[in-house]
Amino acid sequence: MDRISSSLIEELQSRGMRVTPQRAIIFEAIEKLEGHITAEEIFEQVQKVNPYVSLATVYRTLELLLELNLINQTNFGRSQAYFALKDHGPHHHLVCSECGYIEEFADTIFEPIRTELDKQYGFQAQTDHLSIFGLCRGCREKGAGG
Amino acid sequence: MDRISSSLIEELQSRGMRVTPQRAIIFEAIEKLEGHITAEEIFEQVQKVNPYVSLATVYRTLELLLELNLINQTNFGRSQAYFALKDHGPHHHLVCSECGYIEEFADTIFEPIRTELDKQYGFQAQTDHLSIFGLCRGCREKGAGG
DNA sequence: CTGCATGCAAACCTTTTGCAAGACT
């Protein structure tokens, strides 16, 4: 089996978890697809590399990665779950309801909100992955949703 | 059949939609339960009034209300959908990841964010129903999630 | 009366799980 370079693999190894070929393939798929992807999308990508990896294993591996806090899970208001690597700092998403376009924005913009929620409600917001729906620039210019 | 007072019924009538007994019962249930409720919860409440109403009808009615923009749908990061009447102004939710407690907060707190997103990304945020996860006061005091 | 709404049950979609066989450390 080829040597596969993957930060996820290293993470797993350093935490003493087993690195199976399936996991390696799944990690590669996640890293290759980069962004917010469904289990199904990961599965499809994995299938291209090795069609004998099962969807159940994809789910089980995603579960593992969630436990290890290496990925996060969102659903953008849709029925399936979306997964993404936690490789960059806390950020959020603007999801265009019109065209589905997804853009990231930094967490810093939420500072005032966090402060305010704490002050007003004693609530400690874990705003590490929020989705805000609305209209992107493009769709606004096209006059959508007006 | 009794006359049932319901603003949803009136809305439906005024839009020329059929008002069936099932719909009336479902509307009452939604109005009675008030807040964020699942289809299942509505169904249970409906069953108390008339056990012959089917779950499918509950779903179909919810779909109708969504189309008519009389309710909104969220899922609070869980697998089922939650529905709520759109009868009070835009608001959002603080969802405690620890105990599941849900608290509302006014939309006004989002003003700065909206402005900022518009300025920075040209994004018109439709923040009419956002869920922010975190720890509620109670769970923080109990030292949860530390 | 006509067309829309309903109930039932089956289909659907995504995700989870039991179990025996197999692979990683």
Next chain:
DNA sequence: AGTCTTGCAAAAGGTTTGCATGCAG
């Protein structure tokens, strides 16, 4: 060598749908 992981297929949970019947307007 032992334990963890896998594949398969079935189950599970939530939601949707086809079809014949029934009811609102």
